[in-house]
Amino acid sequence: MKEVSIQLPYFDLLLQEFDKKNTDAEQALGRHVHWGYWPNPELAKINIVDFEIATENLSKLIYKAANIQEGMRVLDVGCGFGGTIASLNDNFSSLEIVGINIDNRQLERAREKVKPLGNNKIEFIQGNACNLPLEAETFDVVLAVECIFHFPERFAFLKETSRVLRPEGKLALSDFVLPNKQFFIDFLLYYLGKMLISSFYGDAKCCTMEDYKNLALKTGLKEIVHQDITAEILPTYDILLDVFKRLDKGRFIPCWTTEILKYSQSSERVLYKVIAYEKKN
Template structure:
């Protein structure tokens, strides 16, 4: 992973909905294999619903137990949903939906919603369809597709969510454009992402160059991290106004020891290396874990 600011250039070709898009997600290959072969292993139990960092409300006293991780992952979902202004009766699209954990959470807490999970990876969607069953008058669908070429009509949704997945998309700019298109005016876009502290770019560049050996492609990140402040420009350029931008790094830090243990127990040494690298970037204040929300403005 390198600290580059922009990840898409004007004039780049946009894919059409239905175009096959290549993706490389080494960690999902590993998680899917473990879920298949050892569904009761700690790693499988930790990641079968949510595949994202935890929100630990008391980070100083948090332990690295599996139970603590599962609770914190659900708390993170709750936090992102609140920033997305979700409520009953809305049409909600969860882009990069993993195994459907966020859709499951919404389905359990809201009623009368149209809930759509989209993922590039059909293998994850197959698991989501098996585990999430619509309740409380909700309609639940899981759709295969690319975040940068959403297979939906204009203004079809009230809320678009992208929980800890935007760094995988081929272009954040194209995703923002697509999110604006499928949202009604006044609707909400919420994303969670690792953002580089603009004050520390030079220091971070030196550090990453000096620690090049500590990197690993386990997480298959496609788009380099944005520097703080860039999201505001990205939003303005795509007819969004900023609602909130919350730095929750401190509350995510206990994720690292727990996740490294789980990966280590599962024999995923490359995963331990990649997670330790991210932990260091966060501990040194280079990476901030942020939840950002935006309102769709009229064109």
């Protein structure tokens, strides 16, 4: 596949900070590049060590929703720096894991950081989530941890996921989801926020749970897990803001866009969901 360079300002910033040996950025976002999960958010400590535990907890929550067992073949789509794969590698044996990402810069880091343990097999490949370069019915589980909103369209991804899953195989994902009913002012806030957030975190395509239900019907998937963890991910924002404020430069845009996201989630104008599906026979 021809090399593709995706210029996401968020990843550009992280990779620059890693190159500069920024230990805070490395510790906070060098393994997992997603939000944290605190079962008791009121007990969250706003520090990087607590965030490391929380990001690991989010990966575990999602792959447990898929009921991963040893010996399975697992696909992690939008695998980032390989954090979820590293967690699977640490906690299971005899897995065959494939990580796919369209951005080769992230894959290069994943290959460097994640080496197989416990008789696991790990492969990282470059590819498009909406046109997977993989054979049909060859995976037991597909994971999409906090990445689906970046894909060109959810329908194409879910259709491809259904194609590569074996019968009764499972998809587990996390996503930012809009409430089904929105007032006019919420639409204005959404589009204004979306425009500003896209300038740093990259383009995000939101949808509602009603959209997900319709997409599942069209792609032969049956919902088996539906968990709203909006409150449990909220401490993420204060930790990210602390990290961004201590950067040498470029603090304004990361902090401002993170504040918008924090407001949208704390006011429940955007929800954070973990959803799992099973492929119908």
